[in-house]
Amino acid sequence: MADISYHHGTRLSESNETPVLVQVAQTAVVGLLGTAPDADPVKFPLNTPVLLKGTPTDAVGIGDTGTLKDAIDDVFDQVGAYTIVIRVEEGVDLAATMSNLVGDATARTGVHALLKSEPMLGIKPRLIAAPGFTSGDGVTANPVVAELVGVLDALRAVAFVDGPDTDDATAILYRQQINSQRVYVVDPKVLVWDTATSTNVARPASARFAGVQARVDKKLGFWHSLSNKAINGITGVSRPVTYGAHSNYLNENQVNTVINTGEGYITWGNRGATDDDLWVFLAVRRTADFINEAIEKAYFEFVDKPFSAANVKLMIESGNAAMRTFIAEGAIIGGRVWLDQDLNEPIALASGRITLSLDFEPPAPMEDIRFIAHRNIEYYLELTKAALQAAA
Template sequence: MHGIKTNILLTGTRTIATLASGVIGLIATADDADAALFPLNKPAPITDLRSALAKTGTTGTLGPALEAIYDQVSPIVIVVRVAEGDDEAEQDAAVIGSAGLYTGMYALLAAEAQTGYRPRVLGAPGLDSQAVTTAFATVAKKLRGRVYASAIGDTIAEAKTYRENFAARELSLIWPNWSNDFAGDAVARALGLRAQIDEETGWHKSLSNVAVAGVTGISKDLFFDIQDETTDVAALNDSDIVTMIRSPSGGFVYWGNRTCSDEPLFAFEPAVRTSQMLQDEIALGLIWAQDRPLTKALIKDCLEAINAKFRRLVTQGRLIGGKAWFDGELNPAEDLAAGKLVIDYDFTPTAPLEGLTLNQRITDKYYADLAAQLAA
């Protein structure tokens, strides 16, 4: 070549994009729903919730669940309609479905491939028996999503006993219900509110203490006093159950930040969701680096991409801090030569202000100021 040739060098930091965190995955029944819009055992993406409500039919849980969600926000909802069973065992089997055939709740695992959306806010309002909730927690772990389900029981004691059946960080149990006719109303509205919070605030904010639309009361009498640690509401929260109150500032809200995790580091809902979103956003944000030559420049670009993401999240108030680094001991020469790279990172999620202590003192010192002012 007699001239000048320019090589385009693809190096430098890539921005790690933010993923949609508020896509709802809903399992519901409705024998008379529009089968074209809501096919059986297939993930159906609903992007216009208002229009879809006219096609849900009049039977089953689909209509009431979507109406409760729509009262909060109009998000993307991935609906998997399942058949109505003749008894609880048959209904549980339909809701849970088959992992091999991708039916029931397992159809949500195929949703991203079929629709382009990954559901992360999950529930089966009105259908969430113990068997269903147990299986759903497993599906949620694969999706890195969050399941909201009812804590089954007629009393606080029974709800607390029911809570002991679970040890999943991906699960939030709710008790009792809103005083609406739909048995799954509390769960359905939690799905909608979670999507609304993700849209307006972010995944780092818990479900607790945000106004719920479309409710007029609570199905059980509960004693609550924000300055009393011995109330019904406190007892439920102490057992990691999300409950509900009439807020002193007005309206009705969910009350509680805890998951069903057996690991204290993931006791708070925001800690779990922060971990989940960081996992996916960082991993997907580094796809560009896959199969490129493993050089010092590539390693630096990967580290800077992660650290730049952390800086943005800290600025946004979604993270207290985070850092990625290269540990030479975890990256021996033979592993690097074999195309294997290990990058460490840590982070501190934002904890919800769950307990505020106010120290009150009585004093006469302000009378001294008063005397001085009168003398002037």
Template sequence: MAFEHGVTGRENPTSVIAASTSDMVAVYVGTAPVNMAKEIKVNEPILCYSYNEAVEALGYLKDFENYTLCEAIDSHFSKFGTAPVVFINVLDPKEHKQAVASPETITKFNNRFTIKKTGVIPSSVVIEGIEDLNFQFDDDGYLVLIGDIPGETVSVTYDVLKPSMVTAEDIIGGIDVNTGDEKGLECIENVFPKYRVIPTLVLAPKFSTDSAVAAVMETKASKINGHFQGLALADIDTKNIKKYTDVPGAKEGNNLASTYLTASWPKVALGNDQYHMSTQLACIIQGLASENDGVPFKSPSNKSLKADSAVLADGTPVLLGVNKANYLNSNGIGTALNFIGGWKAWGNHTSCFPAVTDPKDAFIASRLMFNFLNNTLVTTFWQKVDEATNKILINTIVDSCNIWLNGLTNQGQILGGRVEFREEDNPVTSLIAGKITLRIYFTPPLPAQEICFLKEIDVKYFDTLFQ
């Protein structure tokens, strides 16, 4: 021991550590009008907390059929006011484009030249004899030429985006064999390393009706970065599946059955704008978590949609009574119901139901809570990995967990929870390999899916006739 003379002090680590929770983050993979963006980004996660951020980073057109990420921008920021959202655009202006068949003549109007087509790629615009053109987009998404351009007409050539060229394979993505870069849904792996937020909801509106896309979404959501858990939200096709009685068969035929996946049908609409159920469901889930300190213990079922109708892709109205909506629910399919209180999301179950009835897996709310539990444990106790396995470490983990779980219990966010370090779970063969196991007992509240009133006549009340 070093020689000391005087008063000294040392510090010990706090015996209890605070839980490290994170926001409910929705991640969308799809297409955006990136020709309008400040900087074109393809297959790169973009984190946004506001409408302005998203529009600047991705561009915006109210054409949700061709630009699926615009549906998410509108839903989260304009309709529900929920954030944060991560967007991954797969539409590449270098690949998904089409050249105009021949030079187009543009006539000056209001002292400016405007190419009245959406999707025009500014870098592709060529006017013979004129260089150093500047551009801006108007509110309709049309490209306006800025600069000293003589004459009343100009001949222009240009390329336009062709979002119809984007396929399910682009959404699924993978690893680029030449560069090693991630593409499509594979980019979800980059969200946490880049932004330190956990991608807890995984969506691909329109494209998730493809069974291959839905399958990869489920796989990605179930194990993110090898440690985190999320929930994939998919839709069942409304172009070909037009009768509610055909929906369960479509679900089974597409193998949509997992605790890490929800399936919804049909679409909803607000005025002339159509939205996928998955998008609005994500907004509801995110909003409920935000209202409760990030704890997603409430079910999204029977919560208000931003809609005034349910529709098929062709705009045909779909009006389901409670009995028909419950038929879909009984097959693990969420839907939209207009019964009491306006249009509501209706359905508590993940897509593994009814084949799987374990409440941990079958209910959306419990799946979200188990994901929340897992992700919080990972982020909180990662700092203790590789520490010496001794009583101090064990007590720190057990005490910290129990204090956190007691807090959730007192808030009504769980019914109860506790952590135990048990000898039978930790044989010597595991301990000498550097492995320890802690057992968590955890009970989230389940949704009151059926409230039943038993009614009968009590003949004793006839006595009141003689009083």
């Protein structure tokens, strides 16, 4: 009931009928899994997400042994991204360590500890790597990667995994053991200068690729591909891949790589480990993830409000306002939100259920740019005309 008590003057109240703000979550968040036997157990407890806020000093206490120190360096060479570190116990051998990384879903250890990030830290990792533990021989699937796929789906994240670093054929066989739009295979390893031995050493490239994607997210936007971007901090690759037929052969088979076109080493490849042509581009998968999630979170505002024409109208307007913003930014080519009456029968609405429809299209990377070159002998006429004018 309106307030009709006596008042002499003006009054103002704010309407709740304003479009909700649809915001995309932090996208440039790296998640690293690995070992660090000498780490400070208080700062870096086992199977517990720890947030590094983008500076190398955050990693003080990680120790010099294991894989995490190098992986953190690989990321921070690219960009000072938020990085969530999960340390697992180093086993008596590689197989035991791999088991620790596979972890336990119930106890949320190993790769499942990634799912503890959001409730514990308020953010979740979107660019995952476990360098040193995601490779394989192309004969059987890597157990860490196999276990990680379900976690990626739950997080709406992607993982960068390392190929076998032997030859092209084995790298492709390795990729064929994986079927996920969220897994991006990288082969070969990269060379990094080791100050302890004063030599170049081969290191898995996955953490550097995760760092490159984080840098792209920060500088360009999450809808941009990480391909054709500079890789900082490397001196070479363990197995050279030449631009052209060689790199095409790998990329066509969803193996991404590193090339040098004469201006330094760059990432090369757009494709996830799937044969689904509509979802093969990693940038498309990620763009859909972030927009879907942003819409879902924003519409919590409407949950449990009463059915009314005003509320339904506001829901549609809020979604379309968000789509216009995404289009203006370049994150999508087009998109809209609407109410399909065929999906909203009275019995469903009376049961408290309303279904909004939306569509949008992320921009695919322009992977194949073609030219058709023609000869034009009419230019000789221009040449002779110019010569005659000069002689006059």
